[in-house]
Amino acid sequence: MWSLAMALCATLALGADAPQQIDQLARARQLYNARQFDQAIAAATEARKLPKTADAAAVVLARALLERHRQASAPEDLAAARDALKQTDVSKLSARDHVEHEIGLGESLYFEGHYSAAAETFELALSSRDSPDGDARDRLFEWWAGSLEQQAQFGPDADRRPLYARILERASLELALNDRSAVATYWLAAAARGAEDISRAWGAAISGWIRAASLPDRGAALRADLDRLVMQVILPERARRLAPNDPGSALPALRQEWEKIKKDWE
Numbered sequence: 001m002w003s004l005a006m007a008l009c010a011t012l013a014l015g016a017d018a019p020q021q022i023d024q025l026a027r028a029r030q031l032y033n034a035r036q037f038d039q040a041i042a043a044a045t046e047a048r049k050l051p052k053t054a055d056a057a058a059v060v061l062a063r064a065l066l067e068r069h070r071q072a073s074a075p076e077d078l079a080a081a082r083d084a085l086k087q088t089d090v091s092k093l094s095a096r097d098h099v100e101h102e103i104g105l106g107e108s109l110y111f112e113g114h115y116s117a118a119a120e121t122f123e124l125a126l127s128s129r130d131s132p133d134g135d136a137r138d139r140l141f142e143w144w145a146g147s148l149e150q151q152a153q154f155g156p157d158a159d160r161r162p163l164y165a166r167i168l169e170r171a172s173l174e175l176a177l178n179d180r181s182a183v184a185t186y187w188l189a190a191a192a193r194g195a196e197d198i199s200r201a202w203g204a205a206i207s208g209w210i211r212a213a214s215l216p217d218r219g220a221a222l223r224a225d226l227d228r229l230v231m232q233v234i235l236p237e238r239a240r241r242l243a244p245n246d247p248g249s250a251l252p253a254l255r256q257e258w259e260k261i262k263k264d265w266e
Contacts, residue, residue: 025053028060032067040064056097058088062104069111082108095130102128103140110147115154119147126170138183141174145187152194164194182218185211186225193229198237205230210265230258 028043041064047057065081068074085104093101106121122144125131132140145167152163168191174184185208192201209226212219235254239247242254 024050025057025060028057028064032060032064035067037064037068037071041068055089055092056094058084059093059097059101059104062088062108063100066104066107066111070107078108078111095128096132099125099128099130099132103143106143106147110143110150115147115151119144119151122147137178138181141170141181141187142183145171145183145191149194161195164191164196167191168195168197168200179211180215182212182215182222186222186229189226189234190229193233193237198234198241201234202230202238205234206261209262213265227262231255 024043024047028040028047031037031040031043041061044057044061044064047053048061050057062081062084065077065084069077069081081104085101085108088101090098090101102121102125106118106125109115109118109121122140126137126140126144131137148163148167152160155163167187171184171188171191174181175188178184185204189201189204189208192198192204205226209223209230212222212226215222235251235258236247238254239250243250
């Protein structure tokens with residue numbers, strides 16, 4: 001569920017510039033939010049021709065190019081997005097567009113394989129007072145956590161636990177701000193497992209699965225993902241710890257326990 005390959009683009013703020021000068025910029029943002037990326041690219045390209053909207057339009061252009069690259073893995077789109085981001089005069093952006101620019105930088109770095117740098121850039125956007133909220137914040141958090149997970153998977157083994165501990169800490173903070181965040185709910189359990197805190201991973205998975213019932217739009221998908229996490233990762237690790245010499249013997253009882261919890265709270 002919470003994989004970057006399936007993550008939706010964050011919604012771009014529509015802004016409040018003078019109507020006669022933002023027709024193409026507003027249209028580019030609307031097309032981006034409607035996931036019509038080819039048309040958004042065309043509109044943003046036109047909006048870049050006007051000095052007042054050139055820099056904000058460059059952000060929309062870059063984000064649309066990055067989305068098209070994510071869908072089709074087109075290197076030329078990634079290069080063009082990077083150029084648009086580099087050419088943006090950040091001092092001329094609104095506070096929200098500045099955050100969108102940071103998100104674009106993070107996505108570009110992620111697609112280039114610079115996961116640590118991407119995570120640092122996404123964290124700046126997450127920590128900004130102008131950071132997006134709601135679903136857009138969930139998607140930003142997913143980009144950040146996914147960047148750190150990629151770093152953990154491809155980096156030295158010694159770095160894995162601290163990286164997951166970092167995700168775990170931030171997931172806890174996100175849930176303190178919004179306990180209905182499906183993304184943070186999932187990552188609390190997944191990061192606890194990565195940080196080798198199996199007891200917390202197990203508890204977080206149970207809690208998340210139960211609370212998912214209060215999320216009508218995302219609850220079913222969250223439950224499915226937590227179920228996979230528990231069955232494929234958490235329970236086998238619990239079995240290894242309970243019966244290190246014969247983990248297979250402990251696994252059936254643990255699976256039965258999980259099925260009972262789900263049935264009791266279904």
